[in-house]
Amino acid sequence: MLKLDLTYTNGFLGEEEISNAQSAVNALHDDLQQKRTPGADFLGWLDLASRTLQEGVADILETAKEIREKADALVVVGIGGSYLGARAAYEWVKPEYYNQLSKEQRGGPEIYFLGNHISADAVSDLLTVLKGKQVYVNVISKSGTTTEPAIGFRLIRQWLIEQYGEQETKRRIVATTDASKGALRKLATDEGYKTYVIPDDVGGRYSVLTPVGLLPLAAIGVDIEKLLQGAADAEKEFGSASLSENAAYKYAVLRNALYRKGYVTEIFAHFEPALHYFAEWWKQLYGESEGKDQKGVFPASVGYTTDLHSMGQFVQEGYRNLFETFVHIENGTHNVDVPSAQNMEDGLEYLAGKSLVWVNDKARLATQSAHAEGGVPNVLIQVPDRSEYTLGQLFYFFERACAMSGLLMGVNPFNQPGVENYKTKMFQLLGKPGYQK
Ligand SMILES: O=P(O)(O)OC[C@H]1O[C@H](O)[C@H](O)[C@@H](O)[C@@H]1O
Numbered sequence: 001m002l003k004l005d006l007t008y009t010n011g012f013l014g015e016e017e018i019s020n021a022q023s024a025v026n027a028l029h030d031d032l033q034q035k036r037t038p039g040a041d042f043l044g045w046l047d048l049a050s051r052t053l054q055e056g057v058a059d060i061l062e063t064a065k066e067i068r069e070k071a072d073a074l075v076v077v078g079i080g081g082s083y084l085g086a087r088a089a090y091e092w093v094k095p096e097y098y099n100q101l102s103k104e105q106r107g108g109p110e111i112y113f114l115g116n117h118i119s120a121d122a123v124s125d126l127l128t129v130l131k132g133k134q135v136y137v138n139v140i141s142k143s144g145t146t147t148e149p150a151i152g153f154r155l156i157r158q159w160l161i162e163q164y165g166e167q168e169t170k171r172r173i174v175a176t177t178d179a180s181k182g183a184l185r186k187l188a189t190d191e192g193y194k195t196y197v198i199p200d201d202v203g204g205r206y207s208v209l210t211p212v213g214l215l216p217l218a219a220i221g222v223d224i225e226k227l228l229q230g231a232a233d234a235e236k237e238f239g240s241a242s243l244s245e246n247a248a249y250k251y252a253v254l255r256n257a258l259y260r261k262g263y264v265t266e267i268f269a270h271f272e273p274a275l276h277y278f279a280e281w282w283k284q285l286y287g288e289s290e291g292k293d294q295k296g297v298f299p300a301s302v303g304y305t306t307d308l309h310s311m312g313q314f315v316q317e318g319y320r321n322l323f324e325t326f327v328h329i330e331n332g333t334h335n336v337d338v339p340s341a342q343n344m345e346d347g348l349e350y351l352a353g354k355s356l357v358w359v360n361d362k363a364r365l366a367t368q369s370a371h372a373e374g375g376v377p378n379v380l381i382q383v384p385d386r387s388e389y390t391l392g393q394l395f396y397f398f399e400r401a402c403a404m405s406g407l408l409m410g411v412n413p414f415n416q417p418g419v420e421n422y423k424t425k426m427f428q429l430l431g432k433p434g435y436q437k
Contacts, residue, residue: 002237002393004247005380006254008368012323012377013257021253021408022243028407029241029249037407039414044201045399049209049231049392057224060211063174063194064218068108071172072133075126075156076216077115078140079148080284081204082176085213085395087113088281091274092391093222108221109136115152123155135160138174138216142198142207144182147423153184176211203414205285206399209392223388230392237393238400248397251379252405255323258377259297259409263323267315268301269378270327271364274386276303278327282398289406289413296409305363312367316374324371324378327394328364331385332357 006013031037032046067074076086090111095101099110110133112126137160139153160169175188176196188195196211207213209231214224238248255266266286268279279301290296302311315322338359340352351359368378381397383390406413427435 001384002234002247002390002397003380003382004250005382007380008372008378009254009258011372012261012263013254017257018243018250018253021257024408025243025249025253025404026241028404031407032403037403037414038412039203042201042203042206042414044199045203045206045209047235048199048202049228049396050235052209052214053225053228053232057214057218057228060196060214060218060224064215067136067174067219068221070134071109071136071219072103073110073112073130073135074216074219075112075114075130075135075137076140077137077149077152077156078113078212079116079146080288081207082140082142082146082149082198082212083113083116084205084277084281084284085208086216088277089208089213089217089222089227089388089391090220091277092386093217093388094220096273098220106221108219111216111220114156115139115149118148118151123152127155127159130159135163136172136174136219138176138219139184140176140198140212140216141182141184142178142204142212144177144184144186147426150183174215176215205281205288206414208281208395226388227392227395230387230389230394231396232392233389234393234396234400238397246400248400249404251325251381251397252401252408254379255297255325255405256408258323262321263297263377265298265300265322267322267324268299268327269304269324269367270301271304271360272329272332272386273303273306275327275329276301278391278394279303285398285402286405288416288419289402290409290411292411292415292418295411297405304367305360308363308367315371315376320375322376324368324376326364326368326378326380328361328380328382329384329386330382333386 032043035043098106114123114126137156139149141149157169157173160172164172170191170193173193174196175184175193176198177184177188179197179200196215198207198210198212202210209228218224238246240246243250243253268282270279283299283301286297286299336356338348338351338354338356340349342349368380371378383394403413424435
């Protein structure tokens, strides 16, 4: 059960500043449900999880089983919405050093990501690691034309052909793309790759619960049915217009209210390294959804306590336009106690026998309190654990909240026209046919 705690917004926002938004929320909620919002063609994510559970995921599980049995390593090629959801879920659910575990411990292939940069060094390093392994590839691109994954795929496909030959390469590639459009769909048809479809009505950053996320996650043993169940239950939990019942809408209203008061940067803060890529997923979701028409809360992220020793100074005393959103996992997967060591003069004996979960939680509480005293309002979102079910719930919570937040801000939360500008200039510099000045 997800809990929203607004203790540390006291003094920054009055309760009425949230409740006053109820009538605006009612109207926008109606628009969402009736699919009348700007970008209404991209509302497939609203009930995606429950529909997918009804249809079943047998085909994805079968492909995933084959990859689990045959592959030493799975390379996932994609960027943005075709990358971050799977990476976020992988790092949320799996152990920190998953790839370094033995195959028996992992129970599935190692996982690597490609096509999320254009770095020669990073590509070469990956190919070095893959040498001698049985490699399968899942190439993911909704448009099928994005430069980074297209280059990444070319490289890994060439490498596969060199290792296994043309025919075997075709059996080792799964393409996840548009049902009919784009270069990747055409190539997949020509080459006879196994394919999965990204639905037309689900935009990239809302696509983690389509085959975009489901296939690679199932291949490394993430329980995708539990992930979907968490999101499907969240459809109900965050499906009401009422601000007193719907925590997602309350969070959306709250960030808009803070934004209007000059808190224009939101820092996603967590205390678990496993949440690093969840924060990256969250940044794309909010950044691309809201940052347009010269508006938007700038989404940033920190991993505490690490970043308390680098960014903590700024958050405590720097320019005051910040608010923080803490996501806290109540129960860790493991517990570790601080050992007793009488002869060490590190002043830590008072913590001997105390669990790190407890210590970490005190650090979180202290940080929330200190930052609020320093003029940084902060919100706490508590979730029970690192299970797939909880993660599915949290994905949906933030998606629902993001849609409402963008609509309240008066933007279309489902497009990203500005991303094209750098691409046009890059294509001119690269001399792409049709892009000469
Ligand atoms: O899945 P693709 O079509 O390759 O797109 C991957 C990503 O790149 C684009 O430039 C967009 O900004 C993102 O919204 C998208 O998720």
